[in-house]
Amino acid sequence: MEILIVGAGNMARGIGLRLVRGGHRVRIAAREPDKAADLAAELGDSAAGEPLDSAAGAPVIVLATPYEGGKEVARLWSDQLAGKTVIDICNPVDFDTFDGLVTPPGKSAAEEIAEAAPDALVVKAFNTTFASRLANTGTLDVFVAGEDADAKKTVVGLCVDAELRPIDVGGLAHARALEAFQLLHMKVQDQIHGGWSTAITFAP
Template identity: 45%
Template sequence: MKIAVIGTGNMGAGLARLLAATGYDLVIGHRDPATAASFAAELGKNIEAGGIAAAAKLADIIILALPYGAVAEALKEAGNLKGKVLVDISNPVTADLRGLVVGHSTSAAEEIQALAPGATVIKAFNTIFAQLLPLEARKGKTVQVFVAGDDEKAKGAVSRFVNAAGFEAVDAGPLSNARFIEPIGEMNIHFGFFLGKGPSVAPAWVQL
């Protein structure tokens, strides 16, 4: 199974480093192929790279490590995504990070699914700050990743690499539950940046 990470920002770079260290077959995608190639070279000689369309074509699972507002253009550039699994990690936040631009009756994940009807969208990682992606940042701690989607096989594949990366994958139900998971991500942003906790916090669902 090959995983593409589209985007080389804090989340994209962090996820790519984590997956590369875990031993996954990886390809880096970026609208600028040279940027993708440069970052892939940092990760190791066996890491492939290319433009968004090239990376998407090579991969079985595509992590959209992009701001929500940039996803639609990336999907257009990716081309045919039929049969691909798309992992949406975004929170559809306002410019000041204090609110959501999508919610209540839909979600970023559902809007992305509508833009890519031939693909299967899975929601994951939107409640995790980039600072918590390295294994050493989570040493001795169990950090949950909520995984939502309508296809059990795809959700299982994503959950397996979530667990392999040292997180605890939590089945969060159908993709429509992203309507609830994304506000949790926004609340985590408030804890991290506006309520003094810093970007080393993450929500957990505790079963007693």
């Protein structure tokens, strides 16, 4: 499958590495085409970089940008995302306080992105997996929330290919819990000496 990743940062890298290892073709699109090209080069022959131009041709788009950037892309690309699987990975953390979220009360970033691109099939996933863990091997729990069953099935399949454990938590409203709990996971990194490499896990 061909997947367009918007962004060329650490999360784009981690997800890109997993997808390429899973046998998929990856397009990296970024506002700075040089960064997109550099990351694509690192990902190898199954990847190519491009400017942030168009989602045409990709059935799956990963918004691997910060919260505001993802909303902006969803708004700008609203028409061309129609009917496509759009994976929102963001954490709308209030970085001033590191104790709350910047989303409106009772709404997730994922739901806001779905409002910005109302015909896109938005799926929340990968917001609890730190980039370093994605870049390494080893399985991770990936919590998946969304309204469209086929879109979730696509994301679940990509996770399995990437040797991750997808866990379908239900409708997109559950992204609120995923985002709120990941804030806690992030804010206690010092306390648990996590070094930003821990993972939220439903452990046996």
